[in-house]
Amino acid sequence: MEQIFELSKEYIEEIKQVIADKDEAKAKELLNELHAADLAEIYDELNIEEAKFLYLLLDTEKAADVLAELEDNDRERFLKALPPEVIARQFIDEMDSDDAADVIGEMSEEKQEEVLSHIDDAEHAGDIVDLLNYDEDSAGGLMAKEYIAVQEDWNIEKCIQEIKKQSEDVDDIYFVYVVNKDNILKGIVSLKDLLLHDSKEIITNIINTEIIYVKTDTAAEEVANIMDKYDLVAIPVVDSINRLLGRITIDDVVDVIREEAEKDYQLISGITSDVESSDHVFHLTRARLPWLLIGLFGGILGAQVISHYEGDLRIYPEMAFFIPLIAAMGGNVGIQSSSIIVQGLANNSLGLESTGKKLFKELSVGFMNGIICAALIMGFNLIFSDSMALSVTVSIALFIVILFASVFGTIIPLTLNKFKIDPALATGPFITTVNDIMGLLLYLTIGRFIFGMVNVF
């Protein structure tokens, strides 16, 4: 019985020592103990020479698994250090076609060809080339060519022979796919059904034809939504005339779900590319600078807006007190509204409401929150401030800013989505900056008007 592996400093030091000693026997022993996913985790703690020494000792099947588990940029760096024939024979040969295509897809075209030419199994190489043609964010890009297909007129015994024949190539078998002579998908049979029926039974009699499948061009995110919704562990992929081409397993889809969620999270937090806290300082800086620059630009625009009211501020410096409040509230409401839309679009839960109805609802929410916040700040100012003009200005401006930001935060992601642009882009820098500036403009304009009125009387 295996305990869950926990990466520790001591363990890494032990491994580094074994590598430094070039102790192959000891290294192989350590490698045997560890799961491919654990070995991939260790990569981050090794330098490239150490990783090479260690990974080239792996038997090819495990080496393939480790390579598939490595993170994209780790893998890229590692493969750069290896000659094409080693990559092909030590790693790609044993990989599932989908993982192999992902790995090879990351290489330059030149290197792709070289690696492919060193793969001994021509069918495997052919599968990989087929898969390279699909967009990586589509069902075609996710699917693997390793699956078991049986003919509808076979009996169970023949099916089991087929599974036996292919079982070395296909790791996780939960279902076999049933096709006709033209390879058109007819249904599925679970291994459970194969086990529980008589071996002479014909497949057509136990086939389940109510199956859910996707086409090669279905978007990865939609595949994820479908498998999640219908609780599937694998889904067949067909072409436009329903010929079976591959299958997608749930582990790949879990990765899609995680990546989508992370991408949306990074966009809303103003980070522009996929980084982790363990990445290099330079990477981290570059990933964050774009939003900061947008924020800087927005701040400069804000300064321009305020500078137009320099005269007013000289007379009524108290107008400056609530500038941060107005700017912050506009940004906050904008993020709230847009993030609800973005999440609704991502998990398909927006329902059947029309855009007009959504806007009206958002306006209602904005109205209620606006009234509450405006009333609270009015109460506060009536007690603690002696400027009636300021009190009125802040409350009116806050109310209008909240309403505006609600509507704006709803419209922008819906519009982006309509034009097939990722709506999550609207949650980050853009929406807060626009709302900041709009808020300032509204606040100061209303302030000038109200302070001016007070002056007249």
Place this chain on the structure above:
Amino acid sequence: MEQIFELSKEYIEEIKQVIADKDEAKAKELLNELHAADLAEIYDELNIEEAKFLYLLLDTEKAADVLAELEDNDRERFLKALPPEVIARQFIDEMDSDDAADVIGEMSEEKQEEVLSHIDDAEHAGDIVDLLNYDEDSAGGLMAKEYIAVQEDWNIEKCIQEIKKQSEDVDDIYFVYVVNKDNILKGIVSLKDLLLHDSKEIITNIINTEIIYVKTDTAAEEVANIMDKYDLVAIPVVDSINRLLGRITIDDVVDVIREEAEKDYQLISGITSDVESSDHVFHLTRARLPWLLIGLFGGILGAQVISHYEGDLRIYPEMAFFIPLIAAMGGNVGIQSSSIIVQGLANNSLGLESTGKKLFKELSVGFMNGIICAALIMGFNLIFSDSMALSVTVSIALFIVILFASVFGTIIPLTLNKFKIDPALATGPFITTVNDIMGLLLYLTIGRFIFGMVNVF
């Protein structure tokens, strides 16, 4: 072959018409066509009486599935409208124990007892009661009691008989779990292995003992990380002496992953509870108000800070120009830093770096971004502003604010995590508000000092 179902207005109208006509035959026909997950989706479009009419026509197995697929608050509302014996016989009886425990766990204790007393299968009722004892965010709370266990000394033939016996209760069988006489987990055997070996083979000879399992008190999030990392479709759950108690399937874990991601996303966007754009206006307002109130409170504190500098502003109103810029940049950097930590904690990718090292790195990133932003704004001000004091103040303050926000954004989530508080709380209102105010304080203090110095000369 089934097409993916797409909910449309026309379809809902057709269903509503059938329900209005009380046309049971037609309704049953429609229900037969649809998958449980689709029927759950339709719920949102029906009123409670319509839903009752429709769902009580379902056969019990499908009814159970639909109930399991409904969203928590939909299910709660629906079950409130039904008497306990109908809930027990029509829905709970056929549900898997984990789903049944989730449903019953949402009820009042009184109703729980009533419903449980109406479940005819005593073993099923017992399983549910067992599961109710576990924290719902633990492996125990996720696991189901439906799994197939076989003894290590059985042969394959006997295994298959056992599967046959239990197959009605257990839907998705991919593995059977092997235990000894004391029910202690020894390993697993895949259905593929059962199919491919001779029926007289003894289980011990084909058992895979290198299995990954979790304990009942393992946190749900960790279960998700483990299943994701090792690409598992099911994981056995054991007690402290390794007795097999249940299994968790990947579909439940996908839900955990989605929910965690959504929760973090809502926290960072300032929404305090699980809402969807289709929820009621009142719900939406209540979910958003807390952050707005914190923002309001922060804005008031900000106003207090600025009011201390009213005299300076009267003389140098241009100091107000860059108030929004400083506040916004502090908030932005704070969110960036904290969100990277929160994500790293969530997906276990922080690596082995010490907190000191992380802080140093964050400081370096802050330093670089701070220098770049300060230099840019200095360049801008040198060209477009005629106040040297203002230019210097803005650049120095911006640099310090970015450094401060980087460190603060890193420390807070790490500290929360150390005290077992959800670090995602740090990404939302708290961090932006604190950084806003700190930014203002720094900016105005530096401004007073520098403008003062300029005055002296």
